[in-house]
Amino acid sequence: MAIEHKVRQVEELFDRLDFxxxxxxxxxxxxxxxxxxKCCSNPEIDASPLEFLPWALHLFLNGKAEETLLELNNTSITTCxxxxxxxxxxxxxxxxxxxRYRGLICRLFGYAANRDKYGKLRLATCKIIKEDQSENFNNxxxxxxxxxxxxIFTDYYMQLTQIDYHLASIILPINQALKMAIEEVLQYYAYRPFPDGMANIA
Incomplete structure (x- = not known):
């Protein structure tokens, strides 16, 4: 499947979720x-490369893919x-x-649920919302x-795997996922025509 088509499918999934x-x-x-x-500053966020493929393609089309990849390779910071x-x-x-190009985990957290060991849906949100908006949270x-x-988290990640099982199933620390998404785009266009006949901008 062409990478542009994968990106469109991921973006369509995100549009449905955002709605x-x-x-x-x-x-x-x-x-x-x-x-x-606070949740974005958590250094232990994991994500898949596929959910950041639209972001990586956006960087590529704007000539910033290699620059950003270099930054990721040279940083020891684990926050996103x-x-x-x-x-x-x-x-x-x-x-x-x-x-606009944030990942699936970023969109889901706070407003989506996981199932507990009894199969009951539990809203996965932050301590700030639970405490500062306790009445709304309990309701x-x-x-x-x-x-x-x-x-539901698992439902959306399952839909993501239907777009590209390999890239959706690899769960990495978020900066490694960002890096792999960029590498995927750069490798794809290394020997292929650029989108819309664009010159080599990476």
Missing amino acids: EISNFKSETKLHCLTGCG HIYRPLALLEEYNGSCSNY TEEAISKGLYVP
Whole structure:
């Protein structure tokens, strides 16, 4: 499958999820705090290369793939390369530098559920939402138990594997996933025509 086609399929999956999450947020009134980046600053986030393939292709088309790959190869920082804290001493306050191309894990966390060992759906969200929006959180948990639709992590990752089983099944620390996504794009276009007849821009 052509890499552009894979990217379109991933983006279509993201569009469906974004629509579902928008409805879920409207129904539950749960929301992230403005400027909060605590979950993004977690150094132990894992992801698949496939969910960042749209991001990698975007970099490639803008001539920034090799530069970004070099940065990833030369950094020892384990927090997400795309996350931008406001300051060194304010790592929990910041934002995604490429929000449109954030990964599946970034979209799901906070507004999607996992199943516990009894098969019950549990909303996977942060401590800040649980404590600062406790009434809405508790009401949401009850509503989910009564049938309120909520996106489910495993369902969406299963849909991702249907696009490219190999790239979706590899789960890596997030910066390694970013790196592999870029490498996949660079390798693909090493001996193929560039999209839309573009000159070599990588």
